[in-house]
Amino acid sequence: xxxxxxxxxxxxxxxxxxxxxxxxxxxxxxxxxxxxxxxxxxxxxxxxxxxxxxxxxxxxxxxxxxxxxxxxxxxxxxxxxxxxxxxxxxxxxxxxxxxxxxxxxxxxxxxxxxxxxxxxxxxxxxxxxxxxxxxxxxxxxxxxxxxxxxxxxxxxxxxxxxxxxxxxxxxxxxxxxxxxxxxxxxxxxxxxxxxxxxxxxxxxxxxxxxxxxxxxxxxxxxxxxxxxxxxxxxxxxxxxxxxxxxxxxxxxxxxxxxxxxxxxxxxxxxxxxxxxxxxxxxxxxxxxxxxxxxxxxxxxxxxxxxxxxxxxxxxxxxxxxxxxxxxxxxxxxxxxxxxxxxxxxxxxxxxxxxxxxxxxxxxxxxxxxxxxxxxxxxxxxxxxxxxxxxxxxxxxxxxxxxxxxxxxxxxxxxxxxxxxxxxxxxxxxxxxxxxxxxxxxxxxxxxxxxxxxxxxxxxxxxxxxxxxxxxxxxxxxxxxxxxxxxxxxxxxxxxxxxxxxxxxxxxxxxxxxxxxxxxxxxxxxxxxxxxxxxxxx
Ligand code: B12
Numbered sequence: 453x454x455x456x457x458x459x460x461x462x463x464x465x466x467x468x469x470x471x472x473x474x475x476x477x478x479x480x481x482x483x484x485x486x487x488x489x490x491x492x493x494x495x496x497x498x499x500x501x502x503x504x505x506x507x508x509x510x511x512x513x514x515x516x517x518x519x520x521x522x523x524x525x526x527x528x529x530x531x532x533x534x535x536x537x538x539x540x541x542x543x544x545x546x547x548x549x550x551x552x553x554x555x556x557x558x559x560x561x562x563x564x565x566x567x568x569x570x571x572x573x574x575x576x577x578x579x580x581x582x583x584x585x586x587x588x589x590x591x592x593x594x595x596x597x598x599x600x601x602x603x604x605x606x607x608x609x610x611x612x613x614x615x616x617x618x619x620x621x622x623x624x625x626x627x628x629x630x631x632x633x634x635x636x637x638x639x640x641x642x643x644x645x646x647x648x649x650x651x652x653x654x655x656x657x658x659x660x661x662x663x664x665x666x667x668x669x670x671x672x673x674x675x676x677x678x679x680x681x682x683x684x685x686x687x688x689x690x691x692x693x694x695x696x697x698x699x700x701x702x703x704x705x706x707x708x709x710x711x712x713x714x715x716x717x718x719x720x721x722x723x724x725x726x727x728x729x730x731x732x733x734x735x736x737x738x739x740x741x742x743x744x745x746x747x748x749x750x751x752x753x754x755x756x757x758x759x760x761x762x763x764x765x766x767x768x769x770x771x772x773x774x775x776x777x778x779x780x781x782x783x784x785x786x787x788x789x790x791x792x793x794x795x796x797x798x799x800x801x802x803x804x805x806x807x808x809x810x811x812x813x814x815x816x817x818x819x820x821x822x823x824x825x826x827x828x829x830x831x832x833x834x835x836x837x838x839x840x841x842x843x844x845x846x847x848x849x850x851x852x853x854x855x856x857x858x859x860x861x862x863x864x865x866x867x868x869x870x871x872x873x874x875x876x877x878x879x880x881x882x883x884x885x886x887x888x889x890x891x892x893x894x895x896x897x898x899x900x901x902x903x904x905x906x907x908x909x910x911x912x913x914x915x916x917x918x919x920x921x922x923x924x925x926x927x928x929x930x931x932x933x934x935x936x937x938x939x940x941x942x943x944x945x946x947x948x949x950x951x952x953x954x955x956x957x958x959x960x961x962x963x964x965x966x967x968x969x970x971x972x973x974x975x976x977x978x979x980x981x982x983x984x985x986x987x988x989x
Contacts, residue, residue: 453511464525486643666715697732774812782835847914868894905950912938
């Protein structure tokens with residue numbers, strides 16, 4: 453039984469591919485755990501029996517539930533969890549936090565099931581909220597929260613939203629002044645993550661060819677760049693802050709020694725935010741002589757293109773297994789429109805240098821930005837092919853653009869006909885590859901279908917992507933069978949008569965139907981839809 457019970461809901465389709473550590477809730481738990489408070493962390497994605505875990509964690513001393521969510525399908529699961537909490541334990545308040553609640557706190561707190569919202573960094577504010585509720589002290593003056601007052605109206609302690617014109621393009625960005633609890637600058641002041649709250653062996657973070665045990669690790673927060681599709685400048689107020697290299701290396705050593713981790717996935721927004729820290733971390737990792745390998749999703753091509761020859765060697769010697777680099781577009785006009793602040797030539801340059809090392813590279817690109825033409829979309833497909841030709845270790849995934857609230861492109865999308873969701877429930881279909889099925893979009897149905905085809909085939913067109921499907925034999929077989937078709941479509945820029953995604957839906961339907969018959973449950977489409985994302989709790 454715990455005073456604080458934190459819940460990580462399913463994340464959706466992603467759960468089929470990998471299950472990363474619930475870093476957000478580990479961070480939220482760290483401060484109360486360091487103060488000796490009782491904390492439980494229930495992760496719906498790995499829990500064998502969610503209800504049982506809940507019963508074992510909740511007792512008379514439980515003061516608050518905490519639920520995390522990012523925009524999209526995860527909101528559906530977070531709401532489902534919250535509904536169950538409220539039905540079973542109506543007296544215990546539920547607090548939402550995380551990226552989505554931070555972007556639309558008042559709307560989130562207005563939902564009948566949500567009592568409190570913590571905006572931005574939750575490490576300190578949540579613990580303070582818990583202590584005040586436990587002691588029966590008022591929370592009215594607590595900065596960083598939005599909540600339902602005793603009168604039932606919404607009290608916001610996070611300042612007012614201001615719309616600011618960014619540049620001549622007429623784009624706007626949301627700012628909150630005076631109110632939001634300050635972002636935590638000195639991350640080293642935070643206590644260690646309470647890994648003992650997790651069943652570490654249940655996680656499948658990162659697939660490697662040799663099946664080494666992997667972990668996620670966040671070593672910094674924020675990003676100094678201002679890409680117009682990304683919510684980071686709003687969430688982190690555009691400030692990059694990192695744990696010191698010393699602290700990062702301590703964390704790596706702890707995961708290696710105490711948990712047998714040999715593959716670390718640094719899931720920072722921008723891992724090399726400080727060049728000195730970056731090099732110091734690489735030097736420290738080099739001592740493991742590639743016994744520990746690492747990957748990151750937070751690195752840019754222009755950062756790599758500026759490394760010296762010695763630094764490139766150090767990158768490899770430090771155990772770099774693979775890198776994930778946001779390219780966004782293969783068209784110079786769109787790169788500028790996005791405010792990416794780098795050039796296609798810098799991307800080409802770093803790609804060619806990367807090709808000299810056995811380091812796998814995943815390039816991510818986005819198609820369908822507001823105002824992007826069909827020709828510009830095809831430039832991105834062709835740039836993906838160019839990068840893959842120049843580097844046999846590279847592969848590209850191309851995602852359809854999804855408007856994220858608060859970002860400059862969100863307001864462009866609204867101006868062009870996108871109808872913004874008006875309540876928390878409305879956000880649950882805001883899924884990066886399926887939102888156009890539920891919300892209005894500016895792109896024609898033909899272009900929308902083409903973007904879907906590009907996205908789908910990108911997962912299969914390059915043989916390197918196969919390792920991503922390592923966790924599921926069904927997906928592996930699908931990959932092998934479909935790869936030649938996807939490759940042909942990609943190389944010939946032919947995305948017409950696209951029907952393959954329907955086949956995928958039927959295959960998954962069949963898989964879960966079999967699973968259901970085997971477990972002697974009643975067959976229903978509703979069950980299938982739920983099962984598409986995860987097993988029942
Ligand atoms: C891991 C991750 C995921 C995981 C799931 C994460 C999860 N928690 O469930 C997976 C792989 C599933 C994923 C998928 C996607 N992701 Co993602 N993901 C991340 C990533 C890399 C790390 C998140 C993290 O652990 N951060 C570290 C912790 C410490 O920070 P934090 O989450 O912000 O948590 C702090 C506060 O928010 C707060 N807090 C968080 N939860 C709670 C709960 C309570 C109760 C309280 C009080 C406070 C609190 O306190 C924490 C500590 O200060 C971030 C980028 C990043 N570096 O943060 C992107 C990010 C969250 N993802 C993003 C996006 C766009 C996506 C996708 C749409 C991408 C895509 N193309 O599909 C999908 C959507 C999936 C879905 N349908 O839900 C965006 C967020 C956009 C948004 N509005 O939600 C981010 C910010 C990346 C970016 N810069 O654009 N993602």
